[in-house]
Amino acid sequence: MFSSLFSSIIQYFSCFFMHRMDAGKETSVFPLPEPHDLFQASQMKFEDFQKDLMRLRKDLRACTSEVEKVCKVSDEEHLQPFKEKMEEFLSQGNRAKLLQMNNVSLCYLRFLELTTFYSVKPKAGEKEASPNVLFSIWHEFSSDFKELWKKENKTILKERLKAAEESFRQAKEKTSYSVKPKHASGIVSFLQLIQFN
Incomplete structure (x- = not known):
């Protein structure tokens, strides 16, 4: 086998x-x-994810402050479609940011559990694998x-x-067929016999 x-x-x-x-x-x-x-997974670093999330947080804050500036200088009659859309956009962005921060934290904790389970040791000079x-x-x-x-x-x-x-x-x-030789009997053989004589 x-x-x-x-x-x-x-x-x-x-x-x-x-x-x-x-x-x-x-x-x-x-x-x-x-x-x-x-x-590809071996090339990833949790620090890079944290940096990306911090950059996203900073970008959302900057966008929020820009929206507030625009809302302060705009007339009330021109404000409404912009303000409503931007508030919804920023709200969705903050929810997505929080969700991703939770996902990264949970993933990091599960990764630590996995390395503990498989007894993976960190490289020299590092505190975690x-x-x-x-x-x-x-x-x-x-x-x-x-x-x-x-x-x-x-x-x-x-x-x-x-x-x-x-x-x-x-x-x-x-299932192969066995072919038997012809016997000289019957009408066909009689006619052949007459024809040759």
Whole structure:
């Protein structure tokens, strides 16, 4: 069932998964995150997200002050469509900003839980493991697993093709017709006999 010897534990996992879970289907789906996605995740930093959110907060404050200035200098008759639309815009912007700040905080806490669960240690000089450390490890594992997973899938499909060809060949041999030689009997053979004489 499995290949004779495994060169690594990853090869064993991929082979085991293919035979037990996926069974070498043509439409099988890779069970791990794509290596490219993990590589992109390894390039991200929580500090960058925090900086972007601070910049967004600053931009919203500047926009709010500009709206207030425009509202102060505008006449009451020209104020209403602008003021209403801008208040709605700023309200939506603040809600979106708060939602994203909560999402980043929650994501950061879950990331810390994940690194604790997998016992990922920070690099020397850092107090916490970064996404680069965790996702670089996952990227390597996922890349190796995907390569072996594809090979094992091809091997299983080839084995199935050979088995199907063999069963087709055996079925063809069973149903092959045996042609018997003609016997000189009947009207046709009588007419042929008369014609040659």
